Amino acid sequence: MAQINKPSEHFNTKLYTGNGASGSTQAITGVGFQPDLVWIKSRTTSARHVLQDVIRGTGDHKLSSNEAQYEGFDENDWAGGYISSFDNDGFTANGGTSNASMVNNSGTNYASWNWLANGSTASNTDGSITSTVSANTTSGFSIVSYAGSSSNITVGHGLGVTPKMIIFKNRTSSSSWTVYHESLGNGHRLVLNNTNAKESTNQFSFGTSPTSSVFALGGGYGDVNTSGANYIAYCFAEIKGFSKFGSYKGNGNTDGTFVYTGFKPAFVMVKNTTNITDWWMKDSKRPGYNQVNDLLYPNLSNAEEHGGDIDIVSNGFKVRTTATNTNENGNIIIYMAFAEAPLVGTNGVTAKAR
Numbered sequence: 135m136a137q138i139n140k141p142s143e144h145f146n147t148k149l150y151t152g153n154g155a156s157g158s159t160q161a162i163t164g165v166g167f168q169p170d171l172v173w174i175k176s177r178t179t180s181a182r183h184v185l186q187d188v189i190r191g192t193g194d195h196k197l198s199s200n201e202a203q204y205e206g207f208d209e210n211d212w213a214g215g216y217i218s219s220f221d222n223d224g225f226t227a228n229g230g231t232s233n234a235s236m237v238n239n240s241g242t243n244y245a246s247w248n249w250l251a252n253g254s255t256a257s258n259t260d261g262s263i264t265s266t267v268s269a270n271t272t273s274g275f276s277i278v279s280y281a282g283s284s285s286n287i288t289v290g291h292g293l294g295v296t297p298k299m300i301i302f303k304n305r306t307s308s309s310s311w312t313v314y315h316e317s318l319g320n321g322h323r324l325v326l327n328n329t330n331a332k333e334s335t336n337q338f339s340f341g342t343s344p345t346s347s348v349f350a351l352g353g354g355y356g357d358v359n360t361s362g363a364n365y366i367a368y369c370f371a372e373i374k375g376f377s378k379f380g381s382y383k384g385n386g387n388t389d390g391t392f393v394y395t396g397f398k399p400a401f402v403m404v405k406n407t408t409n410i411t412d413w414w415m416k417d418s419k420r421p422g423y424n425q426v427n428d429l430l431y432p433n434l435s436n437a438e439e440h441g442g443d444i445d446i447v448s449n450g451f452k453v454r455t456t457a458t459n460t461n462e463n464g465n466i467i468i469y470m471a472f473a474e475a476p477l478v479g480t481n482g483v484t485a486k487a488r
Contacts, residue, residue: 137374137375137476138272138273138373138375138376138473138476139476141375141376141397141400141472141473141474141475141476142166142400142474143166143167143250144167144249144250144270144272144273144275144376145247145248145249145250145273145376145377145400145401145472145473146165146166146167146247146248146400147245147246147247147248147400147401147417147418147419147420148162148164148165148224148245148246148248148419149177149243149244149245149246149419149420150162150227150243150244150246151241151242151243151244152227152229152235152237152238152239152240152241152242152243152244153229153238153240154229154238154239154240158228158229158238159218159226159227159228159229159238160226160227160229160238161221161224161225161226162224162225162226162227162246163221163223163224164223164224165223165224165225165246165248166223167222167223167248167250168220168221168222168223168224168250168253169220169224169225169248169249169250170187170188170220170249170250170251170252170253170268170270170277171185171186171187171188171248171249171251171275171277171368172184172185172186172187172217172220172225172246172247172248173185173199173246173247173248174216174217174227174236174237174244174245174246175244175245175246175415175430176235176236176237176239176242176243176244176437177242177243177244177245177420177428177430177437177438178241178242178243178437178438179235179239179242179437180435180436180437181235181236181435182198182200182201182236182435183198183199183200183432183435184196184197184198184216184217184236184237185197185198185199186215186216186217187251187268187277187366187368188220188251188253188254188255188268188277189255189266189268189277189278189279189366190205190279190305190366192215192217192218192219192220193215193218194206194215195215196215196216196236197303197305197366199311199326199327199432199433200327200431200432200433200434200435201327202308202309202310202311202327203308204304204305204306204307204308204309205305205306207308215228216228216236216237217237224248225246225248227244243438245417245419245420245430245438247401247417249270249273249275250270250273250275251268251269251270251275251276251277252267252268252269252270252276253268254268255267255268255279256268256269256292258278258290258291258292259290260288260290260291260292260347260348261287261288261289261290261347261348262287262288262289263280263281263283263287263288263289264280264290265278265279265280265289265290265291266278266279266280267279267290267291267292268292269291269292269293271292271293271294271295272373273373273376273377274293274295274297274370274371274372274373274376274377275293275368275369275370275371276291276292276293276297276368276369277366277367277368277369278290278291278292278366278367278368278369279364279365279366279367280364280365280367281363281364281365282304282358282359282360282361282362282363282364282365283353283359283360283361284353284354284360284361285353285354286339286340286350286351286352286353287339287350287351287353287359288339288348288349288350288351289348289349289350289351289367290347290348291344291347291348291349291367291369293346293369293371294346294347295346295371296343296344296345296346296371297314297344297349297369297370297371298315298316298370298371298372298379299313299314299315299316299369299370299379299470300313300314300344300349300367300368300369300370301313301314301326301367301368302314302357302358302365302366302367303365303366303367304356304357304358304360304363304364304365305363305364305365305366306362306363306364307356307363309356309357309363310325310326310327310328310357311325311326311327311357312324312325312326312335312337312357312358313325313326313405314338314344314349315379315381315468316343316379317379317380317381317407317466317468318332318407318468319343320338320339320341320342320343321334321335321336321338321341322334322335322407323335323337323338324405324407324468326413326432326433327432327433328433329410329411329412329413329433330410331406331407331408331409331410332407332408336352336355337351337352337355337357337358337359338350338351338352338358339351339352340352349367349369370470374396375396375397375473375476376397376472376473376476377470377471377472377473378395378396378397378469378470378471379468379469379470379471380393380468380469381407381466381467381468381469382466382467382469383464383465383466383467384406384453384460384461384462384463384464384465384466384467385461385463386456386461386462386463386464387456387461387463388454388455388456389454390452390453390454390455390456390460390461391452391453391461392450392451392452392453393450393451393452393453393469393471394449394450395449395450395451395471395473396449396450396476397448397449397450397471397473397474397475397476398418398446398447398448398449398473398474398475398476399418399446399450399451399471399472399473399474400417400418400419400472400473400474401415401416401417401418401471401472402415402416402417402444402446402451402469402470402471403415403416403432403469403470403471404459404460404467404468404469405459405467405468405469406458406459406460406462406465406466406467407465407466407467407468408462408464408465408466409458409462409465411458411459411462412431412433412434412459413431413432413433413459414429414430414431414459414460415429415430415431415432416428416429416430416444418446418474420438428440429441441455441457443455444460446474448475451471
């Protein structure tokens, strides 16, 4: 597989400030590509996360990582939805009424995280059921839509390599976000919208791990596979120099664990799997870099806070806090990370090495 020399062509963080109230829109440019998954969070105010993607579409198709609600919940009063279009160099954010603060409230600061899939969708018949897929095999990211069943199923993901992490959401009814992470194995899951430690589960088809073509799901589980429900899954494979999905053990010291990724991270999300803690999201664009001490919580609507420093360097990240979320002594913390610059490539590297 070819090396990705410019990671920002596949993943990019874009910060912006809202410009309006009801009836207004704002074209957010500078992403560098037409995104297929956009994840937005207000930094200034307490507001839900907003996730929209190319398969589910724009308008009233919002999901929020901090709640179990179904797709489009509480949007009846907002014609046009949250993101009105995916554009060549970004997306268009709507102003609105009671929910304007989520994506385009005047004077509110926002972070958006943007992933490139395929720009279009295709039917995939690799599994026991047909799925709809938008896959970027270069960067190891795909968006998968499928219908649930009361029986065990396999679902084609379109990556051609085995995903290391998959995030599932029931679109039809209120149900928790389920996270598969290779470091936990197929007998455990995490829940994106709560603080729980890892949970034992048979949702991943009674201990069947994903393959290079499909993931397997147990039947009758509302969070990932039940009859009459529609689902979305975000699948991530590991690409050398671009993405890394792994785990580390906390040491409870401000001279914390160093995590080698093989690139300078642009984005890091972590979760302590041993203890009851919040998820953390950090990126290299928000103030506090470097050390990165501005954080948002995928499982909470909270505004941006300071704390839990990590040091982003040219080949990974160094934990510099005793916080339970990222460095509780002896606890296992999983992470997902995407590159700003590869350790070896044509871009050069600006961060210091450890």
